[in-house]
Amino acid sequence: MKKYGQQCPLARALDVIGERWSLLVVRELLLGPRRYTDLLDGLPGIPTNLLASRLKELQAAGIVARRMLPRPTAVAVYELTEIGRALRPALAELRAWGQRYGPEPDEADAIQPAWVLLSGSGRPTGLPAGRTVELRIDTESFQLGTDGSLLTVTGGPAPVPDATITMSAETLYRLMTGETTSAPTLRQATVDGDPDTARLAIDTLHGALTGTAGNDRDKGHHAPVRLT
Amino acid sequence: MKKYGQQCPLARALDVIGERWSLLVVRELLLGPRRYTDLLDGLPGIPTNLLASRLKELQAAGIVARRMLPRPTAVAVYELTEIGRALRPALAELRAWGQRYGPEPDEADAIQPAWVLLSGSGRPTGLPAGRTVELRIDTESFQLGTDGSLLTVTGGPAPVPDATITMSAETLYRLMTGETTSAPTLRQATVDGDPDTARLAIDTLHGALTGTAGNDRDKGHHAPVRLT
DNA sequence: CCGAATCCTGGTAGATACTG
DNA sequence: CAGTATCTACCAGGATTCGG
Numbered sequence: 001m002k003k004y005g006q007q008c009p010l011a012r013a014l015d016v017i018g019e020r021w022s023l024l025v026v027r028e029l030l031l032g033p034r035r036y037t038d039l040l041d042g043l044p045g046i047p048t049n050l051l052a053s054r055l056k057e058l059q060a061a062g063i064v065a066r067r068m069l070p071r072p073t074a075v076a077v078y079e080l081t082e083i084g085r086a087l088r089p090a091l092a093e094l095r096a097w098g099q100r101y102g103p104e105p106d107e108a109d110a111i112q113p114a115w116v117l118l119s120g121s122g123r124p125t126g127l128p129a130g131r132t133v134e135l136r137i138d139t140e141s142f143q144l145g146t147d148g149s150l151l152t153v154t155g156g157p158a159p160v161p162d163a164t165i166t167m168s169a170e171t172l173y174r175l176m177t178g179e180t181t182s183a184p185t186l187r188q189a190t191v192d193g194d195p196d197t198a199r200l201a202i203d204t205l206h207g208a209l210t211g212t213a214g215n216d217r218d219k220g221h222h223a224p225v226r227l228t
Numbered sequence: 229m230k231k232y233g234q235q236c237p238l239a240r241a242l243d244v245i246g247e248r249w250s251l252l253v254v255r256e257l258l259l260g261p262r263r264y265t266d267l268l269d270g271l272p273g274i275p276t277n278l279l280a281s282r283l284k285e286l287q288a289a290g291i292v293a294r295r296m297l298p299r300p301t302a303v304a305v306y307e308l309t310e311i312g313r314a315l316r317p318a319l320a321e322l323r324a325w326g327q328r329y330g331p332e333p334d335e336a337d338a339i340q341p342a343w344v345l346l347s348g349s350g351r352p353t354g355l356p357a358g359r360t361v362e363l364r365i366d367t368e369s370f371q372l373g374t375d376g377s378l379l380t381v382t383g384g385p386a387p388v389p390d391a392t393i394t395m396s397a398e399t400l401y402r403l404m405t406g407e408t409t410s411a412p413t414l415r416q417a418t419v420d421g422d423p424d425t426a427r428l429a430i431d432t433l434h435g436a437l438t439g440t441a442g443n444d445r446d447k448g449h450h451a452p453v454r455l456t
Numbered sequence: 457c458c459g460a461a462t463c464c465t466g467g468t469a470g471a472t473a474c475t476g
Numbered sequence: 477c478a479g480t481a482t483c484t485a486c487c488a489g490g491a492t493t494c495g496g
Binding site for chain 4: 465
């Protein structure tokens with residue numbers, strides 16, 4: 001890529017992740033290792049040659065690593081390195097800004113549960129450490145956990161979840177925009193396992209798309225999420 | 229600009245500030261209102277037509293406002309709106325990441341005092357609220373202040389500074405990379421006004437280019453700043 | 457001198473087809 | 477499934493010109 005040629009930390013960061021699609025690739029990988037075609041699905045609109053280019057550039061920058069899954073599933077997956085995971089706070093701030101001040105979303109735009117779920121990542125949660133919840137949205141699975149005080153969100157099914165919650169994408173969006181609270185959400189969802197744990201997870205997600213970066217200041221100025 | 233067409237807060241943010249040079253324009257304006265030619269100077273390498281385009285796009289997005297300076301200096305300046313200033317935390321995170329993990333700076337790259345000074349912005353400072361310091365680097369002036377606990381950095385001379393510090397760019401870089409401490413820096417600088425206030429400001433800047441986002445964890449892994 | 461608009465060239469994005 | 481190859485259109489980069 002063309003470099004800025006400026007000895008400024010910000011410019012040097014943009015030299016590596018400033019190109020089109022780069023940060024969105026990182027966004028996808030924040031949920032965990034992904035195969036090439038998974039990335040294509042998660043990045044609607046990206047030309048396949050660009051995805052290949054970006055993955056190579058991100059590998060060269062040490063942000064992404066390509067790894068072969070162990071037998072018997074001998075497929076290649078891409079995952080974030082420690083350097084790549086270090087971008088999480090920056091992405092969270094950009095996401096928070098986009099939430100509050102970004103352009104109004106177009107109804108024709110694509111939307112995926114993973115994108116809105118990521119806004120729940122990093123929120124303070126009452127979920128006890130070590131407790132995990134599997135969240136199933138339509139056919140996709142996500143894993144909710146905590147580092148002790150903050151919510152973590154990863155993709156893929158949980159090995160041994162304390163609770164499994166199944167709900168539709170619509171129900172999830174309404175919960176996270178604050179349009180509905182936990183109680184009606186629970187009525188429209190199916191819970192398997194410990195109901196209290198499920199309730200804690202759902203409470204953490206409630207209203208995650210309002211306010212800024214997980215803090216609940218200045219509710220009401222957020223751009224509403226439109227359903228497709 | 230070409231939009232991503234994704235109803236994701238991050239993608240919507242990038243729709244507006246994801247283009248080449250956009251965030252660097254915001255970086256320049258974080259120091260205060262700037263004229264068109266000041267921006268050209270602060271963004272070495274940008275073609276003038278691109279700067280004009282970016283400024284128009286940023287105005288359309290409500291991030292930047294164009295204003296006419298009052299008499300007698302009837303010139304146009306560009307400045308950040310509240311929406312634009314809200315990008316500061318995101319830029320700080322990106323800058324911190326670039327500092328720690330970005331590519332090694334090239335010796336041929338341009339460097340400006342303002343870029344490294346911005347890394348001092350947001351650091352915890354012992355400077356009392358209301359106290360301001362004018363920092364003169366070669367021919368440029370900057371204003372250091374605080375919101376009570378965190379350092380603020382703006383461009384231009386301070387109206388009534390409690391202290392004025394003059395030093396060379398080299399001395400500033402050595403101070404901020406942690407290569408020298410406050411004492412030798414003060415010996416190479418000229419201080420006018422209250423020496424204690426000057427010392428507090430210099431202490432805040434010391435080592436700002438090490439560690440992450442103003443926190444001083446994991447010193448020593450930073451990329452060194454090279455002088456031109 | 458400030459604040460651009462214009463022209464030209466080369467590279468990159470976007471779309472699609474194709475291959476190991 | 478995981479990319480590579482090919483083509484077109486547009487955008488970035490550079491220089492020059494033009495109007496306050």
